[in-house]
Amino acid sequence: DAGVTQSPTHLIKTRGQQVTLRCSPKSGHDTVSWYQQALGQGPQFIFQYYEEEERQRGNFPDRFSGHQFPNYSSELNVNALLLGDSALYLCASSLVKDWYYNEQFFGPGTRLTVL
Amino acid sequence: AQKVTQAQTEISVVEKEDVTLDCVYETRDTTYYLFWYKQPPSGELVFLIRRNSFDEQNEISGRYSWNFQKSTSSFNFTITASQVVDSAVYFCALGMNSGGGADGLTFGKGTHLIIQP
Numbered sequence: 001d002a003g004v005t006q007s008p009t010h011l012i013k014t015r016g017q018q019v020t021l022r023c024s025p026k027s028g029h030d031t032v033s034w035y036q037q038a039l040g041q042g043p044q045f046i047f048q049y050y051e052e053e054e055r056q057r058g059n060f061p062d063r064f065s066g067h068q069f070p071n072y073s074s075e076l077n078v079n080a081l082l083l084g085d086s087a088l089y090l091c092a093s094s095l096v097k098d099w100y101y102n103e104q105f106f107g108p109g110t111r112l113t114v115l
Numbered sequence: 116a117q118k119v120t121q122a123q124t125e126i127s128v129v130e131k132e133d134v135t136l137d138c139v140y141e142t143r144d145t146t147y148y149l150f151w152y153k154q155p156p157s158g159e160l161v162f163l164i165r166r167n168s169f170d171e172q173n174e175i176s177g178r179y180s181w182n183f184q185k186s187t188s189s190f191n192f193t194i195t196a197s198q199v200v201d202s203a204v205y206f207c208a209l210g211m212n213s214g215g216g217a218d219g220l221t222f223g224k225g226t227h228l229i230i231q232p
Contacts, residue, residue, distance in 0.1 A: 033219050042119075042206050043160070045219030056219055088158055092220075104210075104220065106152075106160035 002027050004093050004107035012113045013081050021076040021110045025093030031055075032074040033104060034066060035090040043090055049074050050096055078112075086114045117142045117209050121223035128197055129231050136192040136226045138207030144168075148210040149183065149190045150220065155203045163205075166190060194228075202230045 005024045013019050025032050031050045035043035045058035049068035068074045072093075078085055088111050092104040118141040128134050140149065151163040164174060166183050174181050178198075182191045194201055204227050208220040 035219075035222075040224075042121075042208075042222030042224045043220075045221070048219055058219055090160065092160075103162070103165060105162070108157065108159040111158075 004091055004105050006089075006091050006107040006110050008110060009108070010111045010113075012115065014115050015081055015083060017081050017114075018077065018079045019081060019112060021078075021089050021091075021112070022073065023076070023091030023093075023107060024073045025091075026105045029093035029095050029105070030072050031094045031096050032068060032072065033092045033094070034074070034076045035092065036060070036085075037088040037090055037109070038084075039087070046076070081114045083114050086112060088112075117144075117147075117211065117221040119207050119209050119221055119223035121207055121226050123226045124224070125227040125229065127229040127231060130199055131196050133193060133195050134197050134228065136194075136205050136207075136228065138190045138192065138223060140188050140190065140207070140209045142209060142211070144211055146212065148212075150208040150210065151181065151190075151192050152206045152208060152222075153203045154206060154225070160206070163192075197228075197230045199230045199232055202228060204228070 004026050007022045033048040034046040037043040046060050047057040048055045052068045063079045065077045088109045090109045091107045094104045120139045147168045149166045152160040171183050178195045180193045204225045206225045207223045210220045211218040
């Protein structure tokens with residue numbers, strides 16, 4: 001049973017560039033959430049996708065956008081990168097019909113460095 | 116708004132000592148979920164436990180135990196007879212359900228636990 005996978009593992013970009021991060025949810029899961037974890041901080045919720053639509057969003061600017069595909073995989077896009085966007089980006093998947101259990105499985109993350 | 120506070124930034128103990136990690140949460144909702152996650156140096160968050168707001172029973176799993184007290188809005192985590200492999204950053208998190216699926220989690224800032232041999 002494959003867990004949550006993310007690619008790439010590491011990424012280096014320069015200010016002003018755009019970046020796309022990818023996530024494949026745990027097998028059978030239909031909901032994907034993205035989190036940003038700055039160094040020494042806890043993860044912060046960016047947004048969540050279900051049925052190819054953004055279901056919920058945290059306090060992040062419009063430079064952060066996403067997409068969910070019919071196979072439930074997801075992308076996180078960040079435009080006009082800032083130095084402060086340097087962080088570990090975590091993807092988590094869950095099953096909407098199991099909301100009662102509220103269990104989210106996390107991937108290994110993508111480490112983004114903005115120079 | 117929800118908030119999770121982990122006041123202990125870093126804890127260092129000698130192996131075999133017991134250690135308690137504190138977590139205090141804030142929410143106006145009556146139905147919510149509390150979690151503990153472990154994050155080793157590799158970065159991946161490892162799920163440890165989930166507790167629902169209507170289930171205040173404490174739980175023990177091997178050397179791990181959790182104390183949930185709604186009266187003080189706390190969900191503390193105790194490791195008994197700590198081992199070097201327990202060294203990691205531990206996060207407490209709060210989750211809701213706004214109708215149709217689990218909401219994004221609100222995490223504390225984490226406690227870096229160092230177990231010295």
